[in-house]
Amino acid sequence: MASVVITISCSDPTGAVGIETDIKTFQSLSLFSTGITTEVISIDEDGKYRTEHRIHAATVKKLLDSVHDKYNISAIKIGYISDVAVLEMLADYDFKSPVLFDPIMLSCNQLASADIQQSIRKLIQKCVFTCLSTSEVNLLYNTELKSLKDLDYDSLPDELRLCPNILIHATTQTGTDGSENENITDVFLNNCNISTVFNGHYEIRDCNQIRSTKSSALLAFLSDNLDCETSVIRAFSYLEGLTLSNDGPVANIHLNHGWLTSTRAVPLPTAKTPFPFTNILFARAGKIWDDYINHPVCQQIALGTLPMQGFCNYLCQDYHYLGNYARLHGLAIYKGRLSPVEELKGNSVILSAIASEMDNHLTMCENFGIQKQIVLGSQEDFVNTAYSRYILDVGASGSLLELKVAAYSCLIGYGYMGRIMYQKAVESNTIEDNPFKRWLAQYSGGEFWNAVETGRDLIETLITKEAIGSVQLERLVDIFIQTTKFEISFFNLALLPSSTP
Secondary structure (H helix, E strand, O other), X not given: OOEEEEEEEEEOOOOOOOHHHHHHHXXXXXOOEEXXXXXXXXXXXXXXXXXXXXXXXXXXXXXXXXXXXXXXXXXXXXXXXOOHHHHHHHXXXXXOOOEEEOOOHHHHHOOOOHHHHHHHHHHHHOOOEEEEEHHHHHHHHOOOOOOOXXXXXXXXXXXXXXXXXXXXXXXXXXOOOOOOOOEEEEEEEEOOEXXXXXXXXXXXXXXXXXXXXXXXXXXXXXXXXXOHHHHHHHHHHHHHHOEEEOOOOOOOOEEEOOHHHOOOOOOOOOOOOOXXXXXXXXXXXXXXXHHHXXXXXXXXXXXXXXXXXXXXXXXXXHHHHHHHHHHXXXXXXXXXXXXXXXXXXXXXXXXXXXXXXXXXXXXXXXXXXXXXXXXXHOOOOHHHHHHHHHHHXXXXXXXXXXXXXXXXXXXXXHHHHHHHHHHHHHHOOOOOOOOOHHHHHHHHOHXXXXXXXXXXXXXHHHHHHHOOOHHHHHHHHHHHHHHHHHHHHHHHHHHOOOXXX
16 A cells, blocks of 8 residues: 555645645655645735634544544644644544654744643654744743754753754744845754754745745655655755746745656746756755855965965965866867857856966965965875866766866855955954955955856856756766865865975
8 A cells, every 4th residue: 555644734725834835745756645624724914824714623633533544654744733622632642653743833823822832842742853943942942042053952951852853943034125035044953963954045935835845845755764864854955946936926925846847957047046056056065065165274364364384385286276177168168059159258257267366376476485486396286186187077078067067166166255255354354464365355356256157157058058857967966066075175285284395
């Protein structure tokens, strides 16, 4: 008998938080599912959720019994329920399958009655997985959790820790334009350990829809007998793959759950998401990308505290790398599939920026007492060799798109990093006397950023034209993550004893 997943929640005609969203997610992930409605809700003109009709707890139990005994249930999700009697019934129910509880009604209506809170806490204890925001943890357990950055599992209340798997996300703040599109950070706690930290940026007005979809996808992967951490990671990947649709109601932009059934793995650009492929790469690289653009060496450069010997060693190695990097872009012109003029102009902008970088490196080395012939005669580090030969091999043996992605983490990473570090230097009042001021100016300047934008436009245009599928996307993501790891290792060279004579 095929397995079934069940969602027990409200019916929400807007498709944001109820069984409608859950079932769409399950269907998108090729699962057979059914839903048990506990109440019917509406959203008033102020965006507040309101229950229009409740299903009696005894009726909900009968409905649950009818499917619980009939089907081979692999997992159960419990969502929006504002009726204490229903919550109590579920807390006492003898479930035979793993239960995930996402009390999203707290986020929607901030239901703070003592009875509701007590019933929610009771239900959490019998679940194998629960999803909560920081404010909901504070509300339910009278804690003062303010930030996920310093989250300590031991500081969580014992009652909450009875649930073995907890996904806590930062409480979303509404922006001045009424949208809720800030960076949403989630922390997954698995059996007393902080296992995984996630960062995501979702430009959508209804973050409750994001949350509901995320927990539904999580349940779907759990039902496939995946371990909890893998299920969380895949749920985030699924969420990143969703595209925005502008044909829904004005007050609520809907997620497109049909993206997996499309042969196009990367959504088309829109006014709200003009660089969808770049966004996917950043999201999939996750912490690796953050560690790269905020590398300790770059932080020390911004503050002017990096040892000069280490910086000069980095400059010499980077000079060698840039020569191979320029060869890669020359190969891109040869492999060009857009109009020859477009490819030539775009890659010429990037090659011009590379030439400027190489000249700047020699000038900085000379200012620090290292002559050009010493730079040219310096030995290439094995990390440099491995990185350079990797991107050249991808460029020579792979497609034009693979070549572009092999070069992308360097190009766009230095663009983001240069601006971040220059701002850091300004804010810390170290820019004027900073011995690395020329480096900061190079990578935060207009010429380099123009190259970044040119490279980004070329790669996004190529992605749109080729309409790549999921298998090809995974290959490109792997290349981007690998080159980003190389970039981190490359910066580590500045922390090693110098090989420069």
